[in-house]
Amino acid sequence: MMSFNDHYVIIGNGPAGNHAAKTLRKKDKGARITIISDEMIPYYYKPKLTGFIADEIAQKDLLVTSLESYKEKDIRVRLGQAVEQIDPDSKSLVLKHMETIKYSKLIIATGSRERLLPFMSGYADHLKFITSYTDVMDYKEKIQNAKEFFIFGGDLVGFKFLKMLNSMGKKVTILIYPNAFWPYNLTEDMLDQIFTSLSQFDVSIIIKDDISTIDKKDNGSYRIKTLKGVEKTVDMVFSFNGLVPDIDFVKGSGIDTDYGILVNEYLKTNIDGIYACGSCAQIYNPDMKSYSASIGWPNAVVQGEVAAYNLLGDHKVIESVGRKYFDLEGVKIKTTWWGDINDASQE
Amino acid sequence: MEEIRSAYLDETLDTVRAADFLQYRSKDLPTWCPGCGYFGIVDALYRACRELDLKQENIVTVSGIGCSGRTPIFINTYGFHTLHGRSIPVATGLKLAREDLTVFAVAGDGDALGIGGGHLPHVARKNINITFLLFDNSIYGLTKGQSSSTTPHEMKTSSHPAGNPDTPLNPIRLALAYGASFVARGYAGDPQGLKDIIKNGILYQGFSFIQILTPCVTFDKENRTWKNLKENVVDLTPRMEEKNMETAMRLAQNEPHGVGIFFWDKKRPHYQEILRNLNKGN
């Protein structure tokens, strides 16, 4: 049994982090457990964010657990605090507000954030994303008041958002990118299926096109021109082009990364005592001799538990097959995928 | 018989009227025991006021608790019978608020040196311009004969029937040590001599400390009696120097029955003068 002085730190307050914490506490009553989250809200259902924007649900309905349940389990939650860097040599991490925390063992479960298309980086200021509660709180009121929207991309959240805007009576134009699900690519057939399914909604759909320019006008609205000459003036522009692991703070620490944190089949990184799980991790499959990435709640849950078990000395191996499929307008999208990012035709 | 008595009375009245200090004497009958030394003190006080021609309404007599506390009743001035040990602070406040008045503070030995002992150092070192009369009969008279701060060692009293275990304080040495600038001792059995000392005390612009040796005829029948005092009191004036601390201390230590002015710093400013000088500087 672990001693009272052990301090297990989990970076990330999503499903992976929370299930890891729950598992750790169940198996080790004495250790100190701290969850660090850069958001100001306790553990919440990210998929429900779109409903929250439309005021279909209240903030309390977003939450998975209350703060009291953390207290009951004696888990310390640091909300609104971001990790600036990790120093494995001294087994400590520095928070953005300049506080140093020492850990015995570490689990990184920071999940993923919006992917900004490389050629769109010049327009980053004009684009809005919805990947977190913080984002939503920033624009919620603006979304409710705006009338015309432009969405480009087309990942899971994007379509959900589109349907929500539609139900709110907003005018929406969507430009669908094939590689919105990066690193997973939508095939021609998939795109056609999606197009057909979307046509039942009152939206403008643009396919097989690309954005040429986005200009912000003095009155705050945006004018968009596509390569094929389509022009639209809208109040808000949203980008939904998949997710990338949120791991910038890991760079330079000595932990191996690719676009996510590289872990073995036991979810352990190249450094002893440091684990990663959820959509921020790339997991090695010894049979396939390649790394898999995953998205989605169920994957995160199981990975969080496994990381916790293994941190405590167990040797559970994560399943090689992903948890589930997502349904995207009738198209089945896998939640786990393998291989090199550049090999975009993988299914 | 009647004739003789009325002649005696008439003669006494004539003498008293001739001395011309009746206006300082109140109508109330004294409650002090017959033969009490306090009568002599008060007599000297009347004479001093008369000779200085002080108006009664401009005099305040402040007393503490004890037989000496009754003093203001028998003197025809404004009077304030305060609390045990506290005639000095009250007299201080009164004088500082009313510089125009002549203020006497009177207290017994138990009152001034026991419970009131903490006030003496400060009224002396501040040099508050009041005249302080210490009615020293070395006993607590009003409460019927207990030891006081100046009761001699081993004397039998009602609180120490086997003999007083304590060593008495020396009031003159205390006053000198506290920095009083007018320190004198008088004797209740010598109204003229005491009158002169009191006069000088009143005239002195600063704190005048006057210890007065007086018997308690009711509760001290062996130590401080009229007989012992008469035999032992001696006028130290020829041996005294005006402003020599060592001489003063020596005489105070060695001559417990010596009377006269032990110390007299005529140049030292009194409290209000000091304040005025300091405030002028600002």
Added chain:
Amino acid sequence: MKDIDIVIEICGSAGEGTISAGEILSRFMSGQGFEIMSFDSYPAEIRGFGKCVAHTRISSNPIYSPGKLADVLISLNDNHAISQLPTLKESGILIYDSQPARPHEEDKSVAGRTKPGMISYGIPLNMLAHKAAGNARGMNMVALGALSALFHVDKDRFTDSIKARYGKKKQVVIDANVNSFLEGYDWAKENIKKSDPYSFEGVNLPEQKEKLIVNGNQLVAQAALDANLMFYAGYPITPATKIMEILSKELPKHGGTLLQTEDEIAAIGAVIGAGFGGKRAMTATSGPGFALMTEFTGLSVMAEVPAVIIDSQRAGPSTGMPTKTEQSDFNSAVMGGTGDCPRIVLAPADTKSCYEATVLALYFAEKYQTLVVVLLDFFLSNSIKNIDVPKKPAKKYRIANIAPKKEDLKDYKRYKITKSGISPRAVPGTPGGIFFSTGLEHNEYGRPDYSQAGHLKMTQKRYDKFNAVLVEAPAPEISAMGRGKVDIGVISWGSSAGAAREAVMAAQKEGIKAASFSSMMVSPFPEKALIKFADNCRKILIPELNFSGQFADFATCILKRPVEKLNFITGRPMASEDILQKMREM
């Protein structure tokens, strides 16, 4: 137009300019027309780096209590600010240094201890202070600058206020402060995304009047000077010492004398001596000193000599907690001492009333020839409020001795029995007015008199005199909801009355029918008014800062009905939130 009511706390270590930052902030806000109330706390040690907190409440409406919790906490020193976090509201704002010289150890950072719901703004206070003036001393001004940017305070007006405050200092000092302020302001404007609702812009303010920014001690001293005080004797004791220090400078300028005595017994003795001499005199003390003065209070009442004692209450009993506020000297002030000893007691309810109470005290003492005790407390003595400049007292209040007429002096009876109980008083120096005063029971001439009839007559006289004061007493402060019965009547005294008043206003907004009652005159107590008030209340609540409910017991005797007690001895002033919570439960 909107309102604002915000509590800002600045927490730092001694020597970091915490208190002066609070003072600059409150002075500025007062000048802009806001009501301000500050209650700072200082470390116990004389030297060193103990914790300082500048606590200021700023409102566009009248303020009656300092506020229990803070809306904003500015941390100039994380170590100390951590212990101050519990008083930050759950949705409060924390401003902290985002770039300390080196990272804090685990849990030594105040930003790491915030609860969810709190908003944290990290500002590089240290870095900006160095940028402005080359050292860390301006951190407090950097913080004020950031605060101003965040809450839309006019930058130029604030810098004008800083220049006015430091006007007499060297230019380099003024510049350092102004530049630090501007660095904080500009940085915050550029870099911080505001996510709180507070703003000073566009607030509806009452008409501007010239205000005095003072604490209770300063007002007591000022009132005494305006009311003809001629003599002060005192002994240093927390929290009353400041009164003596102010008077030691000012009283001589008014022709009076100040005496620092060897102890409190000498102090009250001297006050009584001066009072006997016909001059207004006063002393100020706290619990332990007041206890020493007990014997003299009897003398003042028995010998009918005017005296005023200011008792600034601290936590007791005995030496207690000198820097904590409490209201536990009630019994001692109203009923202490031996014998049937009625004395006048005034308990001002807020800072501005400290002036009126002192004027009245000196007036009553002189006119009714007795002891008056004014009960303040640590909070009233030290908390700072901006108030309208008090009106100087009319002549009637400055000269009040009832002198004997010519006929009286023929056979002058100092303690003549009269209808009112007040005997015309000759002052020493008056020919024909010679009298004798004593602590013994006495007859009309002042001569000792132990007869049964005499003692009864004189005691009755002293009580008649005492009860006569009620006619001139200031009316109780009652806030009621129109006519008709209320569910809860809150009866309070002293500094608790402000919190009670606020609690009642808040309760009314929540639909609870409530009213509040407080009286500055506590002895004799306006019993009729109290009974009339209580008759309209279904339930009575009496909050006070003592353990046993001293005033509640006193009021129960008057009302002859049970009351609900609410007692706190936290050492902190009464909080309206706590009273409101209790009212909800009742």
